[in-house]
Amino acid sequence: MTDAISSAAGLARPRPARRDIGIKRRYAAERRFRAYGIAALTFGIVFLFLLVSSVVSKGYTAFQQTMITVPVEFTEAIIDPKNERAENPQKLMTANYPLLARNAVAKVLGVAENDRTGLRDVNKMISDGVRSQLRDMVVANPALIGTTQTVSLLAAGDLDSAFKGQISLDVPEANRKVNDKQVGWMNQLAESGALAKHFNTGIFVNGNSSRPEAAGVGVALIGSFYMMLIVLVLSLPIGVAASIYLEEFAPKNRLTDLIEVNINNLAAVPSIVYGLLGLAVFINFAGLPRSASLVGGLVLTLMTLPTIIIATRAALKAVPPSIRAAALGLGASKMQTIFHHVLPLAMPGILTGTIIGLAHALGETAPLLLIGMVAFVANYPTTPLDPSTALPVQIYMWANEAERAFVERTSGAIIILLLFLIVMNVGAILLRRRFERRW
Amino acid sequence: MNMMSEAAVEKALDGKMNEVSYKMVGREVSVYYGDKRALFDVNLNVRENTVTALIGPSGCGKSTFLRTLNRMNDTIDNCRVTGRITLDGDDIYDKEIDVVELRARVGMVFQKPNPFPKSIYENVAYGPKIHGLARNKADMDHIVEASLQRAGLWTEVKDRLHESGTGLSGGQQQRLCIARAIAVSPEVILMDEPCSALDPIATARVEELIHELRANYTIVIVTHSMQQAARVSQRTAMFHLGQLVEENDTDKMFTNPDDQRTQDYIMGRFG
Numbered sequence: 001m002t003d004a005i006s007s008a009a010g011l012a013r014p015r016p017a018r019r020d021i022g023i024k025r026r027y028a029a030e031r032r033f034r035a036y037g038i039a040a041l042t043f044g045i046v047f048l049f050l051l052v053s054s055v056v057s058k059g060y061t062a063f064q065q066t067m068i069t070v071p072v073e074f075t076e077a078i079i080d081p082k083n084e085r086a087e088n089p090q091k092l093m094t095a096n097y098p099l100l101a102r103n104a105v106a107k108v109l110g111v112a113e114n115d116r117t118g119l120r121d122v123n124k125m126i127s128d129g130v131r132s133q134l135r136d137m138v139v140a141n142p143a144l145i146g147t148t149q150t151v152s153l154l155a156a157g158d159l160d161s162a163f164k165g166q167i168s169l170d171v172p173e174a175n176r177k178v179n180d181k182q183v184g185w186m187n188q189l190a191e192s193g194a195l196a197k198h199f200n201t202g203i204f205v206n207g208n209s210s211r212p213e214a215a216g217v218g219v220a221l222i223g224s225f226y227m228m229l230i231v232l233v234l235s236l237p238i239g240v241a242a243s244i245y246l247e248e249f250a251p252k253n254r255l256t257d258l259i260e261v262n263i264n265n266l267a268a269v270p271s272i273v274y275g276l277l278g279l280a281v282f283i284n285f286a287g288l289p290r291s292a293s294l295v296g297g298l299v300l301t302l303m304t305l306p307t308i309i310i311a312t313r314a315a316l317k318a319v320p321p322s323i324r325a326a327a328l329g330l331g332a333s334k335m336q337t338i339f340h341h342v343l344p345l346a347m348p349g350i351l352t353g354t355i356i357g358l359a360h361a362l363g364e365t366a367p368l369l370l371i372g373m374v375a376f377v378a379n380y381p382t383t384p385l386d387p388s389t390a391l392p393v394q395i396y397m398w399a400n401e402a403e404r405a406f407v408e409r410t411s412g413a414i415i416i417l418l419l420f421l422i423v424m425n426v427g428a429i430l431l432r433r434r435f436e437r438r439w
Numbered sequence: 440m441n442m443m444s445e446a447a448v449e450k451a452l453d454g455k456m457n458e459v460s461y462k463m464v465g466r467e468v469s470v471y472y473g474d475k476r477a478l479f480d481v482n483l484n485v486r487e488n489t490v491t492a493l494i495g496p497s498g499c500g501k502s503t504f505l506r507t508l509n510r511m512n513d514t515i516d517n518c519r520v521t522g523r524i525t526l527d528g529d530d531i532y533d534k535e536i537d538v539v540e541l542r543a544r545v546g547m548v549f550q551k552p553n554p555f556p557k558s559i560y561e562n563v564a565y566g567p568k569i570h571g572l573a574r575n576k577a578d579m580d581h582i583v584e585a586s587l588q589r590a591g592l593w594t595e596v597k598d599r600l601h602e603s604g605t606g607l608s609g610g611q612q613q614r615l616c617i618a619r620a621i622a623v624s625p626e627v628i629l630m631d632e633p634c635s636a637l638d639p640i641a642t643a644r645v646e647e648l649i650h651e652l653r654a655n656y657t658i659v660i661v662t663h664s665m666q667q668a669a670r671v672s673q674r675t676a677m678f679h680l681g682q683l684v685e686e687n688d689t690d691k692m693f694t695n696p697d698d699q700r701t702q703d704y705i706m707g708r709f710g
Contacts, residue, residue, distance in 0.1 A: 252516060322553035326616070328514060329547035330566040330623060331539045340565070341555060 055414050062412025065200035065213060066155040066163045068126065068189060072104040073148045074138065085142065092142065097134040101126050101153050108194060109185050121182055127154040129214035152198065157212040157405035159186060163195070166404055177404070203412055207378040208394065212405035215398070217413050219377045223293045223388030224362060224420075230297025230384065231304055231361050236354055238301075239308030240343075246309075247316045248338055267306035274303045275367030283371060290372035291387035299367045304357040311353020315346035348432045355428035359421050365392040391417045462487040462627060462657040463508060463545075468522035470503050470512065477503045480522070481683045483676055485627070490649060490658045492672035492689065494665065496704065499678040501661045505629050508659065509545035510538050526627070543570050546625035550632040552612035554604035554619070559596050562604040562615055563587060566623035582622055590618035591648050610641025617648060621656075628652065630660040634667065646671050665705055669693050677701045 076083070079095040102123045111118040130153050137151070138144055158177040161167045163186060173180050189195035206216025250256045278299035282288045288295050319342045327337040343350075368374065374393050381388040389397070391413065398410040463485040470478040478500045485491050485508075493501035503512070510531060512518045524531050531541055543566075554562050563583045564573075573579035583600070587593040592614045596607070604615055613633055620628055630649070634642040649658060649671045662668050668675050669689060676686040677698070685698040696702050 320553075322549065322551060323555065324514075325511070325547075325549060326553045326555065326619075327565075329509070329511060329542060329549070330569070330619065331541075331543035332565075332569050333539050336569055340569075345556065 052418075055411050055418070059408055059411025059413075059415045061164050061166075062203055062408040062415075063200050064164070064197040065202060066160040066195065067152040067198045068105060068155050068195050069150060069152045070104045070108050070194055071148050072100055072134070072151045072153070074100060074134075074144045074146060075103075076146050078103075079138065079145055085145075092139050093135065095135070095138075097131045097138075098123070098126065098128060100134055101130040101151075104151075105153070108192075109188065118181075121179065122185075125156055125159045125182055125185065127156045127213045128211055129154045129209070132214075154202075154213050155195070157403055160213055161404045162186060163190070163197070164408075166408070203409065204416075207380065208376055208389065208397070209378060210376075212401070212403050212409055215406075215409060217391060217394050217416055219380060220389045220391045220394035220413075221416075222381055223296070223373070223377075224391045226293035226381070226384040226388070227297040227300055227390060228358060228362060230294065231300045231358060232354070234297070234301040235304045235308050235357065239305050239354075239357075240312050240350060242305075243309050243312035243316060244338060244343070247313050248334065248342070263306050263309055267310060270366075271303055271364050272366040272370065274299050275370030277302065278367060278371050289385055289387070291375045291377070291389075292385050293373075293381065293388045293390070294384040295371050296368050296373050296390060297384065299371060300361040300364060303364065303367065304361045307357040307360065308350075308353050311356070312346070312350045315349025315353065316342060318349065319345045344435075347435045351428060351431050351435065355424055359424055362420065362424070363392055363417065365390075365396055368393050369396075391420070460487045461485065462527065463659075464523075464525045465504070465507070466523040466525075468504065468507060468520065468524060470500070470507060471519045471521075472515070473517040477681055478507075479682045481678075483683055483686055485657060485659055486674060487657050488653060488655075489674055490653050490660060490672040491674045491676065492668035493659065493661045493676050493678060494663075494668050494704070495678035495684075497663075500681040501676075501678045502631055504678070505631055505659060505661050508627070508629055509542050509547055511542075511547065513538060543623050544625055545627040545629060546620035546623060548613070548616050548620050548628065548630045548633050551636050552609055552616050554607070554612050554615050556603065556605050558601045559587075559604045559607070559615060560600040563618050563622045566619060570623055572623065586618040586622040587615075589621050589652070590614045591644065591651075592618055608641070610637050610644060613637060613641070613645055614648065617645070617652075621652075625656065627657045627659065630658065632661050632663060635663060642667075665693070677704065679704070 078099050079097075080091055084091050102119065105126060106113075106119055106122045109122065111122055113119075133154060134151070137149075155163070158167070159182065162169075162178040162183065167176065167178055169176075169183060178186075186195060202214065203216045204221070205218045206214055207219040209215040246256060246259065278295060282295045282298055283290055288298075323341050323345065324337055327341050328334075332340065368390055372387075373389055374397060375387055375389060376397075377387050377389050395410055395413045395417065398406050398413060401410075461484045465481055465483045465485075468478055468481045468483075469476065481500075481504055483504070493505060495501050506512045507520050507524060508531075512520060520532060526541070526544065529536065531545075555565065557565075560583055563586050564579050567573050567579060567582050573582055584593060584597075587596060592611060595611060596615075604612065607615060613636075617628075617633075633649075634645050637645065646667065649660065652658060653673075660668075660671065662671075672689045674686065675689045675692040677684040677692070677696075677700070679700055685692070685696060685701045687697065692701065693705060696705065
């Protein structure tokens, strides 16, 4: 076209000078923008790497626990001196089990029975957790009394830290939790193979404890699990039903506009406000027990609902109107159109929103503090009505502890929480893939 | 279930052409979108077993009128319809009429092919399933096969019935949508510019199909293409600015229209 015109008009005519539209500048701007993007990404990745590496380097030792494996004599004179266990089984519960452990270790180390300071030092090397450890053995099998068994005893938290090299031995002995004599014994036991690091199952199954070596996130895991279950069971159906109503059925008027604005605002309300709401409504008004994961779950449900509703509405909106028209045109009712066609197409988006909401709820601490979940709970909750804690609250509580051994446990608990989040996100991605492939 | 021969079609139609029977009748139909009036007192009859083409410039209300015929306008929030439209003498806007049943009797094919993102089989089977037209699997297989055959798609897809309907070409998708509409055994099929998103070869296939379907169905088609209206329809209605300008036999409409505006539009003077 242009060629035809220019040749018709004669080639002699000079082409008009091109206006400078800044092509070079445009390309430079694009390159600059890309550089910004890469810089932002690098920044993010560096910090993510720093975060993960600092948590892992501090926390991986929490998954190992120092144990002292020695032959323990279950002396009848110490456990049940008056031989009352037949008529009074309670006797077995209250016996002085730590003494058995101390004697066993002292015997291996060759500490004399009248060396009182020596014995006290030996006692400090063993965790008080051996009380329940040995008690559980004896209660389960009273025939052990009078025999000698090889038992892996829990080492005290300070000895554990020292053995892992977390307590500097350059510090003067007086300012140290572990004295030189104990360090000597520790090395002696380590050489003989009696003292060694084992995999720490306790951190997964134990309840909270003031002794770091016996503390675990077992109760917190159960509490968090109950809460996630409650959040999922309540917020997914409520959120999806509310979104479907608002998106597909509700008339568009002032009232629904107001509701929409409020839902968007609720998603931005600080979580501690939800905690106060839960305290007022569920505990003070409804009279539900404090520290219960039921209340925690309800509060987190309130907090998660706006996220799920917003994500679900966006997913429903993204379903092309032509699909709705096709179904309606075939004589499908509105319900059939939504449940047979729109909802399945929106499912990947809804699932993503739900998992994001759940992950958010799993990591939430502030509202749980207000409803009393920041409690010292050593026993497993059997129902969601029993007192329990949650993983992030457990982390918060351990971070406040003074013992050196709690530092690694705090990081260890963070690793467990992050693993949970990764598992959830991977699950979300797999679910999404499945649903997307079907369509 | 094979297509009727050309002669058989003409013969079947001849008998009915003498005594004109109206499948759908529109009386003083007006449509409002909020305060805006889109249709002004349209009186239009749709003859049985006839292809009626609705033509006119963009925004003239032809699609709006088409959508009043199976109440697809109901889905638009602020849309209001006045006047009277009957299907076999029954007012379709009557409170007694179930819109679900109406849409089963008056099917629709849309401008853009819109198969469900499901298998070809499920696309066709969905309508019969929700209306309970098949008693068992064999019944359903039969309906699916018959519908695909009528839509002229059977030979192309019979080996891949369980592949996704969205994987077909544009023209095949549109014929799948026609098969889907046929599967619920409607009496009237509404087509809203069914070929505007198709290439000329696919268009020719769909036009051929419309011609064959005429033997069993009453068809109303909205089209932008004069040639298409002339090729496929027996009756043509011309809309302009929300009013029905003229409704006539297609032959007469394109050779000697009664209204000057029709003449101008067909000659390409406006639109």
